[in-house]
Amino acid sequence: MLRQRGRVGLMAAALVGLMVGGAQAQVTIERSASILVFPKVISDGTRDTIIQITNTSNSMVHAHCFYVNGALTFTGPGSPPPGPLNPPLWTEVDFDIWLTKQQPTHWVVSKGRLENPADAPCTNGSTNPPTPPNFACDEAGLDPGRVPPVVEFFTGELKCIEVDQSGMPVSGNHLKGEATVVTLDNCNLLTGRCVITGETCVTQDDCEDDLDVGKYNALGILGNENNNGDNVLCLGGEPSETCPNGAEYDACPEFWYANHFAEFAPDPVDLEHDEVEENDSLVRTAWTVVPCTQNFETQDPTTVTIFIRTFNEYEQVFSSFLTVTCWNELFLDDINPVTFDYTTLGTTFAVSELRSTQATASSFLMVGEEFHSVDTDVEPDGQDTFTSVAFVNYVVKGLRTGPDLITIPPEQISGGAAGAQ
Amino acid sequence: MRQVRWASLMVVGLAMLAASGVRPAAADIRSDQAAAILEWPSIIFAEADVLPDDVEVVDTVIQLTNTSTDPVYAWCFYSNANSHCSNTGLVCVDGTDCCIPDVGCGVCTPGWNEIDFRVQLTPLQPIGWLASQGMSGFDPIPPLAIGDFPINGVINFGIGGSSNAGSAIPPVPESPFNGSLRCIAVDEDNVPVDRNVLKGESTLEIFENGDTDDFDEVQVAKHNAIGIQAIEGAVDDDNVLVLGGDEPEYNGCPNFLILNHFFDFAENPAVPDDYNDGPFPICTALTLVPCCVDYLRQIPGGSVIQYLVYNEFEQRFSTSTPFDCKFVSLLSNIDTTQNLRSIFSAGVAGTTTGQTRINALACGVLGIATEFHDCDFPDELDVPAEFNLHYQGDREEADLIVLP
Numbered sequence: 001m002l003r004q005r006g007r008v009g010l011m012a013a014a015l016v017g018l019m020v021g022g023a024q025a026q027v028t029i030e031r032s033a034s035i036l037v038f039p040k041v042i043s044d045g046t047r048d049t050i051i052q053i054t055n056t057s058n059s060m061v062h063a064h065c066f067y068v069n070g071a072l073t074f075t076g077p078g079s080p081p082p083g084p085l086n087p088p089l090w091t092e093v094d095f096d097i098w099l100t101k102q103q104p105t106h107w108v109v110s111k112g113r114l115e116n117p118a119d120a121p122c123t124n125g126s127t128n129p130p131t132p133p134n135f136a137c138d139e140a141g142l143d144p145g146r147v148p149p150v151v152e153f154f155t156g157e158l159k160c161i162e163v164d165q166s167g168m169p170v171s172g173n174h175l176k177g178e179a180t181v182v183t184l185d186n187c188n189l190l191t192g193r194c195v196i197t198g199e200t201c202v203t204q205d206d207c208e209d210d211l212d213v214g215k216y217n218a219l220g221i222l223g224n225e226n227n228n229g230d231n232v233l234c235l236g237g238e239p240s241e242t243c244p245n246g247a248e249y250d251a252c253p254e255f256w257y258a259n260h261f262a263e264f265a266p267d268p269v270d271l272e273h274d275e276v277e278e279n280d281s282l283v284r285t286a287w288t289v290v291p292c293t294q295n296f297e298t299q300d301p302t303t304v305t306i307f308i309r310t311f312n313e314y315e316q317v318f319s320s321f322l323t324v325t326c327w328n329e330l331f332l333d334d335i336n337p338v339t340f341d342y343t344t345l346g347t348t349f350a351v352s353e354l355r356s357t358q359a360t361a362s363s364f365l366m367v368g369e370e371f372h373s374v375d376t377d378v379e380p381d382g383q384d385t386f387t388s389v390a391f392v393n394y395v396v397k398g399l400r401t402g403p404d405l406i407t408i409p410p411e412q413i414s415g416g417a418a419g420a421q
Numbered sequence: 422m423r424q425v426r427w428a429s430l431m432v433v434g435l436a437m438l439a440a441s442g443v444r445p446a447a448a449d450i451r452s453d454q455a456a457a458i459l460e461w462p463s464i465i466f467a468e469a470d471v472l473p474d475d476v477e478v479v480d481t482v483i484q485l486t487n488t489s490t491d492p493v494y495a496w497c498f499y500s501n502a503n504s505h506c507s508n509t510g511l512v513c514v515d516g517t518d519c520c521i522p523d524v525g526c527g528v529c530t531p532g533w534n535e536i537d538f539r540v541q542l543t544p545l546q547p548i549g550w551l552a553s554q555g556m557s558g559f560d561p562i563p564p565l566a567i568g569d570f571p572i573n574g575v576i577n578f579g580i581g582g583s584s585n586a587g588s589a590i591p592p593v594p595e596s597p598f599n600g601s602l603r604c605i606a607v608d609e610d611n612v613p614v615d616r617n618v619l620k621g622e623s624t625l626e627i628f629e630n631g632d633t634d635d636f637d638e639v640q641v642a643k644h645n646a647i648g649i650q651a652i653e654g655a656v657d658d659d660n661v662l663v664l665g666g667d668e669p670e671y672n673g674c675p676n677f678l679i680l681n682h683f684f685d686f687a688e689n690p691a692v693p694d695d696y697n698d699g700p701f702p703i704c705t706a707l708t709l710v711p712c713c714v715d716y717l718r719q720i721p722g723g724s725v726i727q728y729l730v731y732n733e734f735e736q737r738f739s740t741s742t743p744f745d746c747k748f749v750s751l752l753s754n755i756d757t758t759q760n761l762r763s764i765f766s767a768g769v770a771g772t773t774t775g776q777t778r779i780n781a782l783a784c785g786v787l788g789i790a791t792e793f794h795d796c797d798f799p800d801e802l803d804v805p806a807e808f809n810l811h812y813q814g815d816r817e818e819a820d821l822i823v824l825p
Binding site: 028029030031032048049050052054056100101102103104105106108110111121122123124125133134135136137138139140141142176177178180182184185197207208209211212213214215216217257259267268269270271272273274276278280281311312313314315317342343345346347348349350351353370372373374375384386387388389390391392393394395396397 | 454480482544548549554567568572577626628635637639642645686688689690691693696699702733735761762766767772773774792794804810
């Protein structure tokens with residue numbers, strides 16, 4: 001009898017596993033999900049970020065969102081390097097939004113979105129009665145709640161978790177999102193150069209009216225049906241004391257595959273088409289990494305150690321490590337000045353495979369940013385480096401055995417969204 | 422005994438639950454995982470003679486990677502969606518491009534043709550090329566020149582003796598070129614295989630000259646190739662690839678594509694009012710390509726597209742339009758040629774952002790979006806950013822890709 005019970009129990013467990021795991025369960029950039037992660041949100045006076053979130057269902061949806069500020073404690077000139085003497089702030093601010101059926105919404109993170117039903121809608125204007133056109137209609141529409149602005153010089157992530165009206169996490173898989181990072185051609189007083197055009201500047205008037213924009217899809221984590229609605233969100237993993245129902249959400253990826261240019265590789269289009277033969281272009285790549293496990297209750301930042309294998313086009317492999325606490329954005333040559341470098345790799349294109357080391361308790365999420373620069377041979381006569389940026393979402397493979405846990409203060413799930421209404 | 426019956430019922434119940442699916446219907450087209458079929462909907466190349474004054478070249482960098490530890494072959498097809506003048510044979514956008522002074526006007530005829538090529542990728546190998554240049558020849562000694570394959574199978578070899586021998590990628594056939602690229606995982610005999618090991622990206626690069634001959638400005642935009650995953654064990658050895666439907670070999674194309682977008686001409690809310698010469702209006706171009714295509718008989722796919730548009734007031738608009746081969750349009754040109762009167766225009770929609778749900782009736786579609794953050798249409802489309810669309814549900818009907 002015992003044996004039979006055990007066998008049936010195993011079958012049931014296997015089916016539950018099948019049900020909640022799903023062979024294709026993965027972090028996604030193109031399906032509606034229950035948790036949205038925007039790994040890179042910047043507001044520093046030169047760069048600002050527009051967040052877009054949409055409810056893809058025909059019923060009202062609520063979400064509880066966290067801004068996590070990953071900026072270093074000291075950022076001025078002469079600040080200590082990142083480390084124990086200069087840890088990330090890891091301060092979080094949370095708020096609630098709610099979206100009516102199929103409603104899109106947006107906000108600029110430096111400004112937030114305050115509730116004002118009198119916001120003027122966009123209009124083409126009319127002649128009778130005379131009404132001017134209005135395309136500066138940022139906050140027109142149903143306000144999704146009271147979205148606070150971020151602090152000045154914010155560099156961090158935004159995470160939104162679908163909840164029900166009472167604030168309990170639910171696996172609705174109704175949210176999708178995008179982030180648009182806008183860069184202004186401001187005068188960087190430290191370098192004396194304009195940010196985009198690279199021209200020498202003393203004041204803002206010396207810089208042109210250029211603009212640069214990069215855009216990425218929010219990373220979505222799909223929720224499973226067995227979500228118990230408590231304050232500990234279980235991403236992947238088997239049933240345990242902490243996660244009695246097993247995986248309430250899909251697991252974080254086991255591997256990330258990042259196709260990228262070798263660091264400081266010449267831009268191939270410039271190389272092939274520019275009639276001036278000197279090579280004066282380059283491509284750099286920055287990765288922004290956030291751990292999957294986050295404890296908003298204890299405010300303990302999670303540290304992940306990542307093992308990276310980089311393959312060049314000759315199929316030669318180089319390896320390196322990266323350690324990230326809470327949040328970080330790093331150029332490839334900051335991670336390792338040798339293994340990603342064009343002169344080391346010998347090819348323009350490369351692919352890196354990233355995974356958490358076995359001793360690391362958390363998986364991670366990431367997004368990439370490519371910086372393409374021309375006229376890099378800066379000369380006094382005004383030949384200045386011009387830079388444009390493109391974001392890239394990377395490919396995932398496999399599931400971390402997990403679980404990764406997102407822990408929310410219990411008070412925030414018992415009156416959050418409802419309280420906001 | 423009672424316990425066994427209870428357990429059996431639970432098992433049956435769980436199995437039914439599992440079979441019925443506990444999530445909303447999810448599309449299986451993925452650009453965030455490796456796949457057996459990759460689609461790059463937007464491959465663009467144009468030289469200075471057809472571009473505005475300062476713009477010297479627009480080109481596309483294509484990246485393709487084998488994510489497996491075994492070699493893989495990719496059979497790839499460039500689809501050329503250019504129209505051509507009936508009198509001059511030149512590429513045209515509309516009939517006015519085909520007028521010759523004192524002679525008369527020809528007809529701008531929509532065209533479609535494909536050229537295909539084959540690439541062998543060694544284990545875990547990334548490669549990249551320019552649409553304008555392609556790849557040919559070998560350079561077995563680093564640094565690798567752009568346009569050369571790295572492993573020739575004579576001087577150097579990959580894991581297990583693999584190489585890029587036999588591979589060649591042609592340049593796109595004309596300038597300007599507006600088309601797409603599709604690559605299919607095959608074996609050494611060009612038979613499709615169920616190996617989900619390909620991933621890819623595309624980078625649009627626009628270079629400008631200022632006062633010098635040297636390129637001094639660049640704009641870039643990037644999107645992931647869209648992956649269609651093979652179903653393990655389902656891919657047979659014939660030349661008809663079945664996407665979705667009752668007996669699928671590959672995952673089905675999506676029922677809905679979901680596009681979050683700014684309504685055309687809405688001003689960029691992140692740019693301060695006092696920033697230089699603002700405002701900076703935003704426009705979005707939508708690119709769609711059909712899932713179905715007959716490369717054997719040279720018949721392009723086509724479809725009728727329905728658009729459901731929601732603004733931030735939860736108000737809904739809709740429109741529809743047919744297309745063949747490839748569809749590229751500013752959102753505000755989908756339903757009218759008078760952009761400001763479009764349901765995709767901020768002045769009509771009333772809010773800055775919207776959600777558009779795209780449903781294909783005849784043949785499934787895949788797509789990407791390109792935002793221009795300095796839009797003075799039709800004179801100027803500047804500061805691009807590309808991104809992948811979202812997908813929801815699977816189409817009931819199968820989409821077919823017929824290979825030569």
